[in-house]
Amino acid sequence: MFDLHTHILPGIDDGAKDLETSLLMLRMAAEHGTKNIALTPHVIEGEWLPDWERIVAACHRLQAAAQEHNIPLTLYPGAEIAIHYDNLERLKGPGPYCLNGGKYALVELPATHVPPFIDEFLFVLQTRGITPIIAHAERHPEIARKPELLLEWVRKGTLVQMNAPSLTGRMGEKTKAAAELLLSNNLVHVVGSDGHGLNFRRPKLDRAAQRITELVGAERAHQILIVNPKTILQGRRLDITVPEQIQSPRRSFLRNIKKRIWG
Numbered sequence: 001m002f003d004l005h006t007h008i009l010p011g012i013d014d015g016a017k018d019l020e021t022s023l024l025m026l027r028m029a030a031e032h033g034t035k036n037i038a039l040t041p042h043v044i045e046g047e048w049l050p051d052w053e054r055i056v057a058a059c060h061r062l063q064a065a066a067q068e069h070n071i072p073l074t075l076y077p078g079a080e081i082a083i084h085y086d087n088l089e090r091l092k093g094p095g096p097y098c099l100n101g102g103k104y105a106l107v108e109l110p111a112t113h114v115p116p117f118i119d120e121f122l123f124v125l126q127t128r129g130i131t132p133i134i135a136h137a138e139r140h141p142e143i144a145r146k147p148e149l150l151l152e153w154v155r156k157g158t159l160v161q162m163n164a165p166s167l168t169g170r171m172g173e174k175t176k177a178a179a180e181l182l183l184s185n186n187l188v189h190v191v192g193s194d195g196h197g198l199n200f201r202r203p204k205l206d207r208a209a210q211r212i213t214e215l216v217g218a219e220r221a222h223q224i225l226i227v228n229p230k231t232i233l234q235g236r237r238l239d240i241t242v243p244e245q246i247q248s249p250r251r252s253f254l255r256n257i258k259k260r261i262w263g
């Protein structure tokens, strides 16, 4: 499996505090079925602004340390970039701050609202050859209230990342319901653990992977957990199916069950 959203690089943001914690987190991820991890520290004006070169160098050092400790994982540099005008200066084209230095960027909405310049932000990135991926969309209160917002961005070419703990109920029932709604409407393209440490937000995907399979079937789960993230990290074009409208999870779930029974 591929985990496209983590805070495992040591001492760079509010994730792993030191190398020892990073290695324990990597070991935990590997033991729970993850094989590939994007390291995506926060890039937020006024809080954390790591240079891209620093992220890449830290990724290489951690990869070497993982190998020394026989942890079978492949690591990729990346970032979780706050949707803020200033960050457009950092995303001038494919490369720096994109996942594996490619053509896709993990971008994060402010926790409480959708900023008025969101459409412009997403559009500018796309005109520069970068495909935005909205981080943990299911956790956002405005998206949970009005998922059509997200559908509109996806129609225009944005992708969506879901956090694994959202689907297993660790972030509360409302977030779990939003995760199921997005997933059953084909509005989740990749997952991440958003792992920050060893206790609460941990780098594990296996339980969520099982739940994804139950909800949307093995074929789509494989797409979300393996095919899509691999394509993104390789910087290749990803073709997705965009739903025409949002349906309640119950209707989609029943449709999926029917499809599995009758083909």
Ligand SMILES: [Fe+2]
Pocket: 005, 006, 007, 080, 194
């Ligand atoms: Fe994050």
